[in-house]
Amino acid sequence: MSDATETIEGFVKSDYKYGFITDIETDSAPPGLSEDIIRFISKKKEEPEFMLAWRLKAYEYWKKMEYPKWPMVQYPAVDFQDIIYYAAPKDPSDGPKSLDEVDPKLLETYDKLGVPLHERARLAGVAVDAVFDSVSVGTTYQKTLSEHGVIFCSFSEAVKEHPELVQKYLGSVVPYTDNFYAALNAAVFSDGSFVYIPKGVRCPMELSTYFRINAAKSGQFERTLIVAEEGASVSYLEGCTAPMRDENQLHAAVVELVALDHADIKYSTVQNWYPGDEEGRGGIYNFVTKRGLCKGVKSKISWTQVETGSAITWKYPSCVLQGDDSVGEFYSVALTNNRQQADTGTKMIHVGKNTRSTIISKGISAGKGQNSYRGLVQIRKNATNARNFSQCDSLLIGDQCGAHTFPYIEVKNTSSKVEHEATTSKIGEDQIFYCNQRGIETQDAVNMIVNGFCKEVFRELPMEFAMEAQALLDVSLEGSVG
Amino acid sequence: MFKIQNLHAGVEGKDILKGVNLEINPGEVHAIMGPNGSGKSTLGHIIAGKDGYEVTEGTMDFKDKDLLDLGPDERAHLGIFLAFQYPVEIPGVNTTYFLKSAVNEVRKARGLAELDAVEFLKFIKEKAALLELPGDFLKRALNVGFSGGEKKRNEIFQMAVLEPTFAVLDETDSGLDIDALKVVSNGVNQVKSPERSQLVITHYQRLLDYIVPDFVHVLYDGRIIRSGGKELALELEERGYDWVIESAAQPV
Numbered sequence: 080m081s082d083a084t085e086t087i088e089g090f091v092k093s094d095y096k097y098g099f100i101t102d103i104e105t106d107s108a109p110p111g112l113s114e115d116i117i118r119f120i121s122k123k124k125e126e127p128e129f130m131l132a133w134r135l136k137a138y139e140y141w142k143k144m145e146y147p148k149w150p151m152v153q154y155p156a157v158d159f160q161d162i163i164y165y166a167a168p169k170d171p172s173d174g175p176k177s178l179d180e181v182d183p184k185l186l187e188t189y190d191k192l193g194v195p196l197h198e199r200a201r202l203a204g205v206a207v208d209a210v211f212d213s214v215s216v217g218t219t220y221q222k223t224l225s226e227h228g229v230i231f232c233s234f235s236e237a238v239k240e241h242p243e244l245v246q247k248y249l250g251s252v253v254p255y256t257d258n259f260y261a262a263l264n265a266a267v268f269s270d271g272s273f274v275y276i277p278k279g280v281r282c283p284m285e286l287s288t289y290f291r292i293n294a295a296k297s298g299q300f301e302r303t304l305i306v307a308e309e310g311a312s313v314s315y316l317e318g319c320t321a322p323m324r325d326e327n328q329l330h331a332a333v334v335e336l337v338a339l340d341h342a343d344i345k346y347s348t349v350q351n352w353y354p355g356d357e358e359g360r361g362g363i364y365n366f367v368t369k370r371g372l373c374k375g376v377k378s379k380i381s382w383t384q385v386e387t388g389s390a391i392t393w394k395y396p397s398c399v400l401q402g403d404d405s406v407g408e409f410y411s412v413a414l415t416n417n418r419q420q421a422d423t424g425t426k427m428i429h430v431g432k433n434t435r436s437t438i439i440s441k442g443i444s445a446g447k448g449q450n451s452y453r454g455l456v457q458i459r460k461n462a463t464n465a466r467n468f469s470q471c472d473s474l475l476i477g478d479q480c481g482a483h484t485f486p487y488i489e490v491k492n493t494s495s496k497v498e499h500e501a502t503t504s505k506i507g508e509d510q511i512f513y514c515n516q517r518g519i520e521t522q523d524a525v526n527m528i529v530n531g532f533c534k535e536v537f538r539e540l541p542m543e544f545a546m547e548a549q550a551l552l553d554v555s556l557e558g559s560v561g
Numbered sequence: 562m563f564k565i566q567n568l569h570a571g572v573e574g575k576d577i578l579k580g581v582n583l584e585i586n587p588g589e590v591h592a593i594m595g596p597n598g599s600g601k602s603t604l605g606h607i608i609a610g611k612d613g614y615e616v617t618e619g620t621m622d623f624k625d626k627d628l629l630d631l632g633p634d635e636r637a638h639l640g641i642f643l644a645f646q647y648p649v650e651i652p653g654v655n656t657t658y659f660l661k662s663a664v665n666e667v668r669k670a671r672g673l674a675e676l677d678a679v680e681f682l683k684f685i686k687e688k689a690a691l692l693e694l695p696g697d698f699l700k701r702a703l704n705v706g707f708s709g710g711e712k713k714r715n716e717i718f719q720m721a722v723l724e725p726t727f728a729v730l731d732e733t734d735s736g737l738d739i740d741a742l743k744v745v746s747n748g749v750n751q752v753k754s755p756e757r758s759q760l761v762i763t764h765y766q767r768l769l770d771y772i773v774p775d776f777v778h779v780l781y782d783g784r785i786i787r788s789g790g791k792e793l794a795l796e797l798e799e800r801g802y803d804w805v806i807e808s809a810a811q812p813v
Binding site for chain 1: 610613633654670
């Protein structure tokens with residue numbers, strides 16, 4: 080190995096810049112999972128009977144399941160009895176009524192994260208539903224939204240205020256029987272976001288949620304449900320960070336999207352959970368089920384994700400293209416550095432006629448990171464004239480990392496057209512030297528090359544988040560220069 | 562301004578340069594010629610500071626600074642430029658963005674204010690016209706899908722933009738047809754000034770019809786075995802290298 084390779088590797092070592100712990104009292108359940116804990120959670124949240132019944136069914140189902148072993152990731156078995164399933168920030172009153180009542184330390188945390196909760200929110204045109212551990216602490220701009228008939232609230236609130244909508248759509252895209260972690264989430268989920276866009280309404284602003292895991296040993300199991308009625312459209316962004324801790328934390332979320340006729344949902348994620356240290360100690364296990372149902376004709380669901388954090392990522396935001404002429408998109412950047420592992424990709428299930436899907440996946444591996452793309456394109460029997468285009472590109476930095484691609488293609492209709500392109504490249508010493516020769520130092524050169532590689536995905540992100548994503552990649556690749 | 566003394570260098574224990582001496586003053590154009598494998602490109606790389614070469618003996622100074630102590634980016638900040646024989650491609654990074662970063666890095670290192678986007682665009686459009694570059698050139702990803710000729714033109718364009726005090730042109734003429742050669746040479750000559758020097762590495766005398774050197778050196782087996790004026794290039798064209806090599810082998 081030449082000097083230049085070593086230099087490149089030196090530059091990709093990074094420190095986690097969001098590793099601070101907020102010191103506030105929490106109101107937690109004891110560790111472990113049982114029917115009692117589920118009843119405790121449901122009671123704490125004052126849920127209606129149907130919710131508890133659903134949780135308990137999911138729990139019964141989960142008990143008989145085994146955790147999935149097929150992903151290309153390695154980690155010690157998770158002890159599900161050692162996890163705290165409910166941790167809410169303690170508050171003497173029944174929860175804050177407005178931002179003024181929110182614990183200042185909490186707001187400080189958001190400040191460090193750059194969540195635009197105050198006036199900045201209005202300037203940025205962002206409404207934020209901030210989830211801190213398990214309870215949603217402040218939802219801004221509900222008023223503006225409600226004038227348009229848009230419902231944007233915490234999941235617990237939706238369960239109380241809009242039980243008929245929750246009951247109608249909960250589990251309709253990701254049933255609790257779907258997989259091990261989806262069942263676990265259904266049993267114990269603590270909060271999350273709920274969005275409902277009524278018929279013909281274009282949501283007047285970007286909706287955004289920041290999730291953050293704070294309490295030690297707590298699992299975060301949030302659940303998001305977005306419903307866009309006929310002709311409605313919405314763009315939603317979630318951003319995630321977690322404090323540095325030595326032990327691993329579990330994050331098993333479920334996201335369900337439903338788009339009816341001519342509806343359009345864009346879901347963007349910037350994920351920066353704590354990735355663990357250089358030796359692979361600590362970090363988030365991010366086991367997430369995300370799926371959108373294009374239920375109506377000409378509906379569209381678009382996933383964009385930038386994944387730079389987590390010790391292990393296991394996630395496949397998918398689209399079920401049920402309505403005729405519906406469209407599914409998946410744009411992804413996944414970066415693994417040090418000992419991070421990612422097994423991520425998408426599923427495009429073509430059910431209706433003339434359905435179209437696009438997959439653009441960019442995997443970056445640095446350090447000892449392992450990055451796998453796993454994707455399924457399925458064309459069902461009645462999906463006449465379905466089309467898919469997939470492009471999976473991998474970029475390697477250094478010579479100790481790995482990139483893997485597992486594309487699955489199942490076609491049962493002969494009129495369909497499926498394309499798959501894949502490339503693997505390495506940041507070359509020649510590229511670095513070329514940049515150096517023009518006066519650009521190595522760190523900036525690496526950032527420039529990586530950002531160029533990710534360009535097709537970044538341009539799918541809303542403007543301000545594209546900047547954030549780019550900054551995040553730079554930080555994740557940063558190291559001690561010299 | 563630029564001075565190499567008794568430079569010995571190689572790769573993985575194999576000697577390539579075996580005692581090169583070269584001095585270049587402001588405003589001078591020097592040409593290095595020589596058969597394949599004589600060490601011409603290696604010399605260019607070592608001047609620019611490419612990793613992977615080991616300098617075992619000798620010195621290399623530029624503007625009274627020891628170049629061997631500096632990284633390639635620091636040398637670029639001082640005003641050294643290498644036009645690559647094989648320019649690399651960088652997908653997704655457009656030429657304008659790349660050059661803006663480069664120009665501003667160099668300006669920053671010299672304590673100058675960075676150019677804003679408007680100033681910069683105006684500046685590079687003038688330079689692009691100089692090299693007769695097509696309009697979409699600046700928006701395309703750096704060298705991606707460029708023809709050989711376009712890549713070479715892009716190198717000289719970058720040189721025009723960065724305005725180096727010492728430029729090394731590594732076989733810039735290879736792969737160019739006669740029209741492109743004229744355009745490129747024209748670009749090089751426009752950059753010329755009493756403060757700026759050039760070192761032109763080439764196989765062929767042809768280029769030197771357009772870029773007229775003050776001095777011509779023949780590099781053979783890691784040493785400069787003969788130096789002369791521009792007429793030396795013509796003589797080489799006519800008689801080949803053998804007579805120079807033979808006369809150099811004669812004990813003096």
